[in-house]
Amino acid sequence: MASSNWYQPNAAPGRAGNAPAAPVEGQSSPPPSGQEAQPAPFGGMGFSFLILALPLLLIFVMTRSQTKKQKQLESNLKVGDRVFTQAGILGKITDLNPNSPRVKLEIAPGVNVQILKSAIQGPDPGEVAAADDKAKDKKS
Structure with a gap:
């Protein structure tokens, strides 16, 4: 019975195999035969910068x-x-x-507190609704 090498990515040491040789650390592998190396899509670093800059711009x-409001x-x-x-x-x-x-x-009557202007969210919604009702009554 013959042993199988299906689980080994490279040929065993000392044996000739048809698996490509692994590149040496620090060297890049050559491009496939007849082709030149392709640049990264969307410019590589430029795309990464764009992905980081858009959310920051949106937050700003x-x-x-x-703040204006x-x-x-x-x-x-x-x-x-x-x-x-x-x-x-x-x-x-x-x-x-x-x-x-x-x-x-x-x-409350007789109860005064000091607050920061920045803590005020807006006019009292009940007062705004009452003012709108009064304006509608005057038009009728």
Whole structure:
């Protein structure tokens, strides 16, 4: 019975086989006969750079638009506005200093707290809905 070499990638030492010789470490294998080495598709490194740069550009654009919206909201605040905060607290602005990053918010009769302007998310949704209902009633 003959032994089979199907599981060995290279010929056994001392035996001639038809398996190609493995390249020596540090040397690249020559291209197949009659062909030149092909460059990497999409430019190799350029494509890798593009894959990394696109998400960074997207993050930059998204944070920039959020910053613009927040600054616009802060500039439109005035005393008496009903607003809600990041924590979900609803209240009315009682004191607003344009040079200070803080505002005083009345969250219950006689209960005032100081919060940062950046913590204000927007106008009270209940107040906006009530104002829309009043505007519709006036038109009718």
